Amino acid sequence: MKKPLLLFSFIFVILFAITLAFTKGDVFAQAKKQKAKAPSKNVSCLSCHDKISNVLPKNHKPVTGDTIASCNTCHRPDMSIKAEPKPYASTIHRAHIKEGKGADCMICHTHANNRFGLYKSGVSFGRLKKDELENIKNIFISWAQSKNIDATHSKVDIMCSSCHDKKLPLTGDTVENDRCLICHGPLEDLQKRSEPKDFPDRNPHKSHLGDIACTVCHHSHKASTVYCLGCHGNFKMKIPGG
Amino acid sequence: MYLECIKVRVNLNKEKELKSFLDGVFNNLEQYGGLVRFEFYKNSLVPLDYIIHLYWKEDINITLGSPLSYYIIEGLQRIGLINHTMWVEETTIGDMEYNKGDTSEDTKNYPDFKNNVNKEETMAKKDEIKDMPNKITRRGFLKAGVSAGMLAAATGLALDLTKKDAEAAVKTLPKKWDEEIDVVVVGSGFAGLAAASEAGKRGAKVVILEKMPTYGGNSIINGGVYAAWDSKLHLRQKLNLGNDSPKQHFDDTLKGGDYYNIPVLVKNLTEGSADALNWMIEEGGCKLREALTRAGGHSAYRTHTVAEGVGRGFTEPLRKIAEKYGAKIRLNNEITWIWRKDTEGPVLGVEVKTPKGKRNIKIKKALVLASGGFSRDIKMRQAFNPSVVPEYNSTNHPGATGECIRFAQAIGADTLHMAFIQLYPFAEPETGILDNPAVYPFNGVGYGLIYVDKNGKRFVNELERRDVCSMAQIKLGQKPTYSIFNEEMVTKMGGTMEEIEKGIAKGRFIKANTIEELAQKLKMPVNNLVETVKKHNQYLKDGKDPDFNKPITKAMIPLEKGPFYAVAQWPAVHHTMGGIRINEKAQVIDIWGKVIPKFYAAGEVTGGVHGSNRLGSNAIPDCVVHGRIAGINAAQEKA
Numbered sequence: 001m002k003k004p005l006l007l008f009s010f011i012f013v014i015l016f017a018i019t020l021a022f023t024k025g026d027v028f029a030q031a032k033k034q035k036a037k038a039p040s041k042n043v044s045c046l047s048c049h050d051k052i053s054n055v056l057p058k059n060h061k062p063v064t065g066d067t068i069a070s071c072n073t074c075h076r077p078d079m080s081i082k083a084e085p086k087p088y089a090s091t092i093h094r095a096h097i098k099e100g101k102g103a104d105c106m107i108c109h110t111h112a113n114n115r116f117g118l119y120k121s122g123v124s125f126g127r128l129k130k131d132e133l134e135n136i137k138n139i140f141i142s143w144a145q146s147k148n149i150d151a152t153h154s155k156v157d158i159m160c161s162s163c164h165d166k167k168l169p170l171t172g173d174t175v176e177n178d179r180c181l182i183c184h185g186p187l188e189d190l191q192k193r194s195e196p197k198d199f200p201d202r203n204p205h206k207s208h209l210g211d212i213a214c215t216v217c218h219h220s221h222k223a224s225t226v227y228c229l230g231c232h233g234n235f236k237m238k239i240p241g242g
Numbered sequence: 243m244y245l246e247c248i249k250v251r252v253n254l255n256k257e258k259e260l261k262s263f264l265d266g267v268f269n270n271l272e273q274y275g276g277l278v279r280f281e282f283y284k285n286s287l288v289p290l291d292y293i294i295h296l297y298w299k300e301d302i303n304i305t306l307g308s309p310l311s312y313y314i315i316e317g318l319q320r321i322g323l324i325n326h327t328m329w330v331e332e333t334t335i336g337d338m339e340y341n342k343g344d345t346s347e348d349t350k351n352y353p354d355f356k357n358n359v360n361k362e363e364t365m366a367k368k369d370e371i372k373d374m375p376n377k378i379t380r381r382g383f384l385k386a387g388v389s390a391g392m393l394a395a396a397t398g399l400a401l402d403l404t405k406k407d408a409e410a411a412v413k414t415l416p417k418k419w420d421e422e423i424d425v426v427v428v429g430s431g432f433a434g435l436a437a438a439s440e441a442g443k444r445g446a447k448v449v450i451l452e453k454m455p456t457y458g459g460n461s462i463i464n465g466g467v468y469a470a471w472d473s474k475l476h477l478r479q480k481l482n483l484g485n486d487s488p489k490q491h492f493d494d495t496l497k498g499g500d501y502y503n504i505p506v507l508v509k510n511l512t513e514g515s516a517d518a519l520n521w522m523i524e525e526g527g528c529k530l531r532e533a534l535t536r537a538g539g540h541s542a543y544r545t546h547t548v549a550e551g552v553g554r555g556f557t558e559p560l561r562k563i564a565e566k567y568g569a570k571i572r573l574n575n576e577i578t579w580i581w582r583k584d585t586e587g588p589v590l591g592v593e594v595k596t597p598k599g600k601r602n603i604k605i606k607k608a609l610v611l612a613s614g615g616f617s618r619d620i621k622m623r624q625a626f627n628p629s630v631v632p633e634y635n636s637t638n639h640p641g642a643t644g645e646c647i648r649f650a651q652a653i654g655a656d657t658l659h660m661a662f663i664q665l666y667p668f669a670e671p672e673t674g675i676l677d678n679p680a681v682y683p684f685n686g687v688g689y690g691l692i693y694v695d696k697n698g699k700r701f702v703n704e705l706e707r708r709d710v711c712s713m714a715q716i717k718l719g720q721k722p723t724y725s726i727f728n729e730e731m732v733t734k735m736g737g738t739m740e741e742i743e744k745g746i747a748k749g750r751f752i753k754a755n756t757i758e759e760l761a762q763k764l765k766m767p768v769n770n771l772v773e774t775v776k777k778h779n780q781y782l783k784d785g786k787d788p789d790f791n792k793p794i795t796k797a798m799i800p801l802e803k804g805p806f807y808a809v810a811q812w813p814a815v816h817h818t819m820g821g822i823r824i825n826e827k828a829q830v831i832d833i834w835g836k837v838i839p840k841f842y843a844a845g846e847v848t849g850g851v852h853g854s855n856r857l858g859s860n861a862i863p864d865c866v867v868h869g870r871i872a873g874i875n876a877a878q879e880k881a
Contacts, residue, residue, distance in 0.1 A: 170598070171597075171598060171599070172596065172597035172598030172599065173597075173598075174597065199747070199748060200747075201744055201747070201748060208462075208463070208552065208554065209456045209458065209462055209463075209554070210456075210457075210458075210462070210554060210558065212455070212456045213455060213456075213573070215455070216455040216456055227455070227456070230639065230640040231463070231639060231640070231673070231675050232673060232675060233673050234672055234673050
């Protein structure tokens with residue numbers, strides 16, 4: 001009984017090794033191919049849109065070509081990290097994240113050697129690993145569609161870099177108070193605006209915990225939470241805007 | 243010469259039987275020809291493991307073993323042998339004549355375990371001898387664990403944390419560290435900040451890990467009262483409030499804790515509190531109010547109130563000092579494990595959950611656990627004290643949960659007094675928070691503030707300890723009760739009129755010009771409250787309280803002149819006196835009473851300082867004093 005079993009396992013091991021060898025070769029071949037082609041799919045806009053002029057705003061100049069490169073020539077990628085609305089980038093991103101359908105970044109963007117760029121623009125936005133790219137994609141979907149603060153920002157054309165100033169945001173990155181206060185400050189004015197009429201003492205922006213981070217309560221990519229309620233369960237507080 | 247080894251493990255509670263059996267064997271050794279020497283060793287690490295060495299002249303069968311060994315194994319099986327290994331090896335040691343059971347200590351005293359101390363060598367040492375190649379030429383394994391299967395099934399296997407490979411059963415050590423830090427402090431309250439300050443001052447690179455998104459833990463929302471017999475401001479002397487000493491503070495604390503307190507820790511607190519207060523004033527710019535109160539359980543006016551009237555008034559100066567010496571606070575960093583390799587070695591590091599994922603931090607000098615109590619851990623507090631039912635509110639912040647105590651226990655730390663859980667008798671009745679008005683009932687009693695129930699009657703000696711005041715209210719069965727005081731007392735008890743106005747605006751303080759009016763506003767029988775106040779005023783004049791035996795002092799003010807104020811109050815879970823066992827150097831002690839190297843703890847996470855009941859205003863000095871001690875010692879550990 002023992003010998004056939006042993007033989008069988010031996011054959012199995014060899015077969016497995018052979019399969020492994022073959023698969024490995026295949027994977028390498030694929031990788032090479034992709035590199036040569038560049039990871040952007042370079043899909044023509046016309047594969048979805050009948051005519052480019054249909055999706056342009058009124059009075060927009062006529063556009064030649066059928067890829068994002070046609071836009072890039074005038075709408076240069078905005079590399080500034082200013083905290084201000086970016087209507088073009090915001091509109092084109094939001095328009096391509098269809099409700100319930102998600103997004104495909106690679107129609108317009110490139111991702112080669114962990115560098116994230118834009119098709120035929122010669123621009124790199126920075127380094128991004130594959131899992132982080134996936135993460136950013138999900139956050140973009142949230143930005144376009146959620147009930148969180150990111151969507152509130154999306155409605156006024158505030159993009160990632162308006163909050164995440166330095167570089168492409170990664171998982172766990174946070175936003176410092178100073179950044180928020182560029183638009184929402186100065187703090188004194190914010191405190192005045194948020195002072196409750198009935199109980200002036202219960203001002204959420206004048207916490208007895210001292211200088212706390214805005215992000216303690218305001219979460220951009222998930223529902224915000226009123227930290228005060230952790231102890232003051234009887235306070236009636238809500239965070240407007242998600 | 244041949245050495246026959248029998249390694250055995252016996253069942254629990256069978257030492258007596260083992261002894262008498264071996265006695266029998268010993269008395270019959272003569273009938274085994276060729277036996278040169280008989281040795282019996284007890285494993286000093288694993289108490290129920292023994293090794294028997296039989297030295298034979300060359301006439302035994304080395305593949306089968308000697309009849310004597312078989313006899314011994316069979317005998318041991320009858321009295322609960324769990325497992326055994328037997329082998330024979332050729333040896334040159336032990337060339338000693340077997341003498342016939344007379345006076346040689348090798349033989350005669352073997353069954354007497356107590357007299358056999360010098361024979362208690364570890365297995366490791368024996369193995370060393372056994373493995374020396376020049377001495378061993380041949381070895382035959384005979385019967386390895388013949389009885390194991392049968393008997394193990396009958397007796398069950400026990401968890402053996404003393405075994406080398408025990409950590410595999412719990413968690414494997416990280417293969418690499420993400421970071422190395424001299425001193426890691428867990429928690430950013432009073433104790434953590436004080437420890438970080440002192441360690442940083444001594445040149446250690448210090449990181450404070452705080453699981454919450456804000457710093458300060460429970461300390462920053464604490465009532466801001468601090469017991470010290472003196473300070474550089476000498477308020478007691480200035481305000482002419484009698485005498486005090488560290489010894490008197492020590493005695494009060496022990497008495498208040500029903501003498502469960504660990505005296506050396508109380509000594510640290512009472513002798514170090516004045517210095518720690520001065521330190522916060524000098525280095526951190528901490529400011530105190532010009533007032534001193536006598537609080538429940540204290541026999542002197544020694545409770546200081548910080549200018550801010552809340553714990554933030556102490557955490558901010560402490561944070562300033564800590565950051566001045568380079569300590570970094572990492573918010574949203576929650577430890578999820580403490581790494582230690584075995585029961586002898588030091589703490590190696592911590593596993594941390596950060597916003598950017600899991601990190602393993604190697605600790606070069608020391609870990610200081612200052613993670614606070616477990617008042618908000620309903621499951622844990624009920625596990626130790628079922629009477630603290632979930633319905634109780636808590637004055638604590640949501641992060642006051644007990645996971646760090648469990649991590650410490652998991653690596654061998656001892657705990658004590660876990661069932662002693664304090665209720666703050668005067669919390670806000672609806673939510674249980676200890677807001678600013680909730681401090682008044684505690685601070686006012688030394689100046690004549692009284693507690694009344696819904697019927698307008700006193701129910702306790704107001705100068706009683708917190709547990710007594712809490713239980714007196716719970717026994718009333720009518721929620722809430724009220725503190726009654728007047729304007730004259732406010733500044734004396736460390737309050738301010740500004741606080742009073744704010745409290746009125748929030749609906750916490752009820753103000754009235756007469757006692758009658760106050761009773762009406764509180765929906766209390768007017769006559770009862772008027773009568774109660776009148777009686778109490780008379781007690782102050784008489785200097786005695788026949789109703790509740792409150793010790794009347796000269797500083798107490800009768801409730802004669804308005805305006806009068808009331809504040810509603812009800813007990814809420816406030817402080818967990820129990821926790822990790824530390825010694826006077828704030829080193830964590832394990833369940834065997836030994837120091838766990840490189841592991842310190844301070845503050846509410848520790849147990850033993852306050853005994854069964856913490857006196858109000860003793861927590862901050864405990865945290866700051868022991869935090870400093872931990873920090874100083876942590877910095878001096880070798881990296």
